[in-house]
Amino acid sequence: MSEWASALSWGRDEAELVSELQAGSETAFDWLVTHYHAPVYNLILSMLGDTSDAADGTQEVFLKAFRGIRKFRHGSSLKTWLYRIAIREALNHKRWFKRHLQKNVSIDAEVEEGHAAIEIEDLAATPFEQLASREIQAVVQQALQEVPDVFRSAVILRDLEDLSYEEVAEVLECSVGTVKSRILRGRRALRQVLEPLLSENEPQQLSPRSAQEAGESATANDFGVPAKSALSFGNARTATNGVQDS
Amino acid sequence: MKCTTVRSRLAGYLDDALTNTTSASERVQIGEHLQGCFACRAELQRFRKLAVLLSRAPKNVPPPDLAVRIKVAAAQAQNSAGWAGHFRHFKDRADLIIDHVFRPLTVPATGGVFSAVVVFVLVLQLMAPGITVQAVPNDVPLTILRPAELVTLSDYPQAFSAEQHEPELSLPQGLQIYVTVDDRGQMSDYEILSGPASPELRRQLDQILLFSRFTPMTSFGRAIPGGHVILNFNAVRVRG
Numbered sequence: 001m002s003e004w005a006s007a008l009s010w011g012r013d014e015a016e017l018v019s020e021l022q023a024g025s026e027t028a029f030d031w032l033v034t035h036y037h038a039p040v041y042n043l044i045l046s047m048l049g050d051t052s053d054a055a056d057g058t059q060e061v062f063l064k065a066f067r068g069i070r071k072f073r074h075g076s077s078l079k080t081w082l083y084r085i086a087i088r089e090a091l092n093h094k095r096w097f098k099r100h101l102q103k104n105v106s107i108d109a110e111v112e113e114g115h116a117a118i119e120i121e122d123l124a125a126t127p128f129e130q131l132a133s134r135e136i137q138a139v140v141q142q143a144l145q146e147v148p149d150v151f152r153s154a155v156i157l158r159d160l161e162d163l164s165y166e167e168v169a170e171v172l173e174c175s176v177g178t179v180k181s182r183i184l185r186g187r188r189a190l191r192q193v194l195e196p197l198l199s200e201n202e203p204q205q206l207s208p209r210s211a212q213e214a215g216e217s218a219t220a221n222d223f224g225v226p227a228k229s230a231l232s233f234g235n236a237r238t239a240t241n242g243v244q245d246s
Numbered sequence: 247m248k249c250t251t252v253r254s255r256l257a258g259y260l261d262d263a264l265t266n267t268t269s270a271s272e273r274v275q276i277g278e279h280l281q282g283c284f285a286c287r288a289e290l291q292r293f294r295k296l297a298v299l300l301s302r303a304p305k306n307v308p309p310p311d312l313a314v315r316i317k318v319a320a321a322q323a324q325n326s327a328g329w330a331g332h333f334r335h336f337k338d339r340a341d342l343i344i345d346h347v348f349r350p351l352t353v354p355a356t357g358g359v360f361s362a363v364v365v366f367v368l369v370l371q372l373m374a375p376g377i378t379v380q381a382v383p384n385d386v387p388l389t390i391l392r393p394a395e396l397v398t399l400s401d402y403p404q405a406f407s408a409e410q411h412e413p414e415l416s417l418p419q420g421l422q423i424y425v426t427v428d429d430r431g432q433m434s435d436y437e438i439l440s441g442p443a444s445p446e447l448r449r450q451l452d453q454i455l456l457f458s459r460f461t462p463m464t465s466f467g468r469a470i471p472g473g474h475v476i477l478n479f480n481a482v483r484v485r486g
Contacts, residue, residue: 026321033316034439041308055309059316066320128295133304140303159300180258187257191296198292198299 014078021069033062036079039161040086046156047090049145057093061086080170083163087153087171094149124196143193151186158183247275252286256293310420310478313440392464394427394473400457420478423451427460427473434471441479 020028040061045054064085072081123131123139140160144152157168158179168179191198255276280287421441428434433455438448463473 026324029320030317033313033320037313037316038305038308038440041312042306045306051309054306055312055315058308058312059319062316063320063323066323128298133302136299136302137304137306140299141306155300159297160303184257187293187296190300191257191292194296194299195292198295 015074018069018072018074018078021066022072029062029066032065032078032082036082037062040082043083043086043156043161044090046141046144046160047087047149047153048093049141053093057086057089061089064089077167077170080163080167083157083161083171084173087157091149091153120194121196124200128197128200139194139197143190146193147186147189151182151189154179154182155186155190159187247272247279249279249283249286252276252279252283253289256286256290259290260294260297308440310422310440313422314476394431394463394475395461396475396477397431397459397461400454421447423455423477423479425455425460425475425477427462427471427475429462429469429471431460431462431469432456433458433460439476 017028017031021032037058041054041058044057044061045051048054048057061082065082068085072078120139120143123135126135144156147155153172154168157163157171158165163171165176165179168183169176172179172182255272259273259276280290422439424437424439425433426435436451436455438451460473460475462469462471464470
């Protein structure tokens, strides 16, 4: 019977997996890599914006996990532990980069090899509902690079990886209140960067000042925003097409 | 409630990101303001679009060989004490390790043989986990233990037609299968190492692998079960 078939049953009992890892079992480690290398890669790429940095970083995360598994506290979650190492790895990479390369680190979006940087204004020509997955992925990744690290990690963990606030707090090693505040600032930064895309096809472009001058007497129109919104950030993943409240 | 106050809260209005800083009555006030204020509603709409964008953003898919590279690097790191002199400058370069893995190598008593065969658009990787290797290029391999190999892949006409599945099935990113071969040269088990794993794909793989033929692992010329082959698919079409 192949080793692999027995390795697959580990989904059930994480405590057993941790014990095996701490005992140095290579099969257990292989399972860990197979199961988690994709989300760790996704996390680091969203943080760093470069595919080869992300691949190297992912490898480093698992090597560090392998070396540090004995310090793992039984009872805490393997996933948040790995993600914590991943975020640290991504943040360290940037610090090293800034310190050792003596260049002005540009705040412009880093361009992935082989892909042209997407012009956000160009994408705004497409109706929002018709954006292709590939375009969404590129524009989100690009926009993330323009959000400060510390807010970026919070938004990635919450809005892209769907972690709970408690899990994000465990990964970032801060309080839930701090997590929420970082998420808000991250979302605001993204909203600014993605302005052309988010504001396309609006019936009237009002600047904040003119809106206040127009006063609160504007009548409700087809926007019809209900007081209790059906859309929440966490649940929006079930939508496959279009804007949910249309 | 003024627009400026409302605007400052909109980023967290749609979910409960506001809970610490905003009371329930303040939320109600924001809701009331929104009903009467077009501009703030428009701003909320932008945050709503942002939420949709983030939720629809597909995950980044890692390179197909990343998992294997990591496992090799970890095995290497674990054994680097024994091969310190030979491998020290290779320790952090997983891609160089892959290059060495792909050359014919002599076999320690506990080991398997590494070799590479390129078949049309398939790159076959042969690996037995937990084995350390000594790189002695250009030497005549002493094959005490010969690994399992793929002979032919079955000619399944409907294989991997990416258009038959949802657009997110990004097979061009690669698909890695770890196949266990019994002593008769047939697949006894397989596992998808990386790549999509939908039920339709598994059904197609079942068919293809069932009718594919392998040579079993041999020990001193006698076929034994437990050989492994890693198949790496990059192509999408098999013309039937």
